Amino acid sequence: MTTTLNESVPTDTPSARTRKRGTKVRRQRVRAAWTYLAPMLVALALVAGWPLLRTFYLSLTDASLSDTTGAAFIGFENYLVKDDGVWYGLLADPVWWNSVWNTVYFSVISVSLEVVFGIIVALLLNAEFKGRMLVRAAVLIPWAIPTIVSAKMWAWMLNDQFGIINHMLMGLGLIDAPLAWTADADLSMWAVIMVDVWKTIPFVALLVLAALQMLPKDCYEAAEVDGIHPVKVFFRVTLPLITPALLVAVIFRLLDALRVFDVIYVLTSNSSSTMTMSIYARQQLVEFQDVGYGSAASTMLFLIIALAVVVYLYLGRRQLGVDK
Amino acid sequence: MNQHPMNRYQLTRLAKHVGKWALIAIIIVYAVFPFYYAVITSLKPSSELFEVNYWLTSLDFSNYAQIFAQKSFLQAIGNSILIALSVVLIALLLGITASYALGRVRFRGRSTVMLIILGVSMFPQVAVLSGLFEVIRSLNLYNNPGGLILSYTIFTLPFTVWVLTTFMRQLPMELEEAAIMDGATPWETITKVFLPLMWPAMATTGLLAFIAAWNEFLFALTFTLTNSERTVPVAIALISGGSQHELPWGPIMAASVTVTIPLVILVMIFQRRIVSGLTAGAVKG
Structure with missing residues (x-):
């Protein structure tokens, strides 16, 4: 992902003949460049940089929602503190660790499923057939539907008494009694995964499809002439060639999955069996009004995601061999 | 097309063809069905809301x-x-x-x-x-x-x-x-x-x-x-x-x-x- 940074930029000066004028033009251009960057940098500092630093700071205070400026500095007490021989704080809270586990579980399973199904859909869309554009448009629909709306649609389909999913499964004889998809602690995580997978297969499929369409056609023709089985061709030729695109799709999806909020908030709200890090942090911040403690959870979430990115980029680079 | 009974090659081709279109149909239904079901639910009067129907049964706004x-x-x-x-x-x-x-x-x-x-x-x-x-x-x-x-x-x-x-x-x-x-x-x-x-x-x-x-x-x-x-x-x-x-x-x-x-x-x-x-x-x- 860092390769683009090293790409060449058009040189600044038109020719050697106008070098003298060129340096003036170049200086003018560099000054203009910073001027044009300034509004964007200011905006990002205001909505991202400063708030992030404040969140770090607030996690070291006892701030509450009604008063964040008058908060007292309490060090790392929101994270971990020993009082009367008992450990308190975020890192000693089993609910927090449960939500970390839920987030990881959700992310790994849903991203894996999305990649597998995304590849299947992409392979299909890569084949020539009549009405391909129509199928592609249909596949894009789940991506365009707001997460809240898709969660509501599925909540209705998964409704324990009147839902069509239970109706279908009972009609097929797969279950005897209706299942409480969103209320049952053992099922609710799978309900959430089901909705997330449905919504994000299109994204993965499109990225894989873009990679498939750039593959050279001749090695496939050679494989066909040699009578090599298509499944073998897929694992030996196609998969290695689309691996870079897959790695990009996986990191985008993983980053999204690790901060998942909307779909869970609507489907199962604060139920402990699906509580993720984002749900936990927001509950502390807004519902319990404990900005200090909630900021500590936000900071931990940030660190965990940053760690995931670093590990992933490191492994991805190793996987890809020498990166440009 | 030829009139000979289908040989093995043609049979696999046909099977592949049917398989491909079945897969396409499954994907379209999977992608579109939740939205479709929301549309037909939204067009039901509240008295019929709790009957499961796969097709549009009423046009009630x-x-x-x-x-x-x-x-x-x-x-x-x-x-x-x-x-x-x-x-x-x-x-x-x-x-x-x-x-x-x-x-x-x-x-x-x-x-x-x-x-x-x-x-x-x-x-x-x-x-x-x-x-x-x-x-x-x-x-x-x-x-x-x-x-x-x-x-x-x-x-x-x-x-x-x-x-x-x-x-x-x-x-x-x-x-x-x-x-x-x-x-x-x-x-x-x-x-x-x-x-x-x-x-x-x-x-x-x-x-x-x-x-x-x-x-x-x-x-x-x-x-x-x-x-x-x-x-x-x-x-x-x-x-x-x-x-x-x-x-x-x-x-x-x-x-x-x-x-x-x-x-x-x-x-x-x-x-x-x-x-x-x-x-x-x-x-x-």
Whole structure:
């Protein structure tokens, strides 16, 4: 992902003949460049940089929602503190660790499923057939539907008494009694995964499809002439060639999955069996009004995601061999 | 076609053909069914709501009449349109100038700026929630569309700048050389030379920014308080009945269909653009 940074930029000066004028033009251009960057940098500092630093700071205070400026500095007490021989704080809270586990579980399973199904859909869309554009448009629909709306649609389909999913499964004889998809602690995580997978297969499929369409056609023709089985061709030729695109799709999806909020908030709200890090942090911040403690959870979430990115980029680079 | 009985080769070909079309059918049904089911549910009168039907059984618009009679739902639609359009405008304005600097000028610190942009686009939104809450409150933008417009730049701006920069880089150098020889200032170069060529890229990124802002939930839920300031995702999430177990599913589905139809139409018309924008943001990034 860092390769683009090293790409060449058009040189600044038109020719050697106008070098003298060129340096003036170049200086003018560099000054203009910073001027044009300034509004964007200011905006990002205001909505991202400063708030992030404040969140770090607030996690070291006892701030509450009604008063964040008058908060007292309490060090790392929101994270971990020993009082009367008992450990308190975020890192000693089993609910927090449960939500970390839920987030990881959700992310790994849903991203894996999305990649597998995304590849299947992409392979299909890569084949020539009549009405391909129509199928592609249909596949894009789940991506365009707001997460809240898709969660509501599925909540209705998964409704324990009147839902069509239970109706279908009972009609097929797969279950005897209706299942409480969103209320049952053992099922609710799978309900959430089901909705997330449905919504994000299109994204993965499109990225894989873009990679498939750039593959050279001749090695496939050679494989066909040699009578090599298509499944073998897929694992030996196609998969290695689309691996870079897959790695990009996986990191985008993983980053999204690790901060998942909307779909869970609507489907199962604060139920402990699906509580993720984002749900936990927001509950502390807004519902319990404990900005200090909630900021500590936000900071931990940030660190965990940053760690995931670093590990992933490191492994991805190793996987890809020498990166440009 | 030949009249001989089918040999093995033809049989496998036929099986493959049938298999392919079966798979296509499954994928289409899987992708479209939830939306389709929401549409037919929204068109049922409340008396039939709890019978499971696979086909459209009635054309009853009372659910739609009910949600459009609510002032807060109309206000939510108005807020969402206002916010999404403003976000697109700001993202494109700041994005086009920044992408000129990043895509066309070589200067020290350029890679650092690109890294910062990439870093911000990976931010979990919750990580800035408390800090951003403070900023919005100190600017007196709490419970105000302005607060959401401001906060949405955190995810629309990095993406817009990134994609526009990749597009900007692909434009030929000769264009700019000619402008420089004519003594054009950088501003004139942007507005007269690049802007006319950037429209397709701007349409793509603008569309994606619109969809992202239209669908956003966490900030909208946290930074608004009263019904009159809500956006549609929040309004839909907060529709409730007498208790958790008697949610008014008819109106919820009607509202869901109402806010999704514009997006489905946009996707149908601009699918090529959306696909190229999504893949440009990821593959080239």
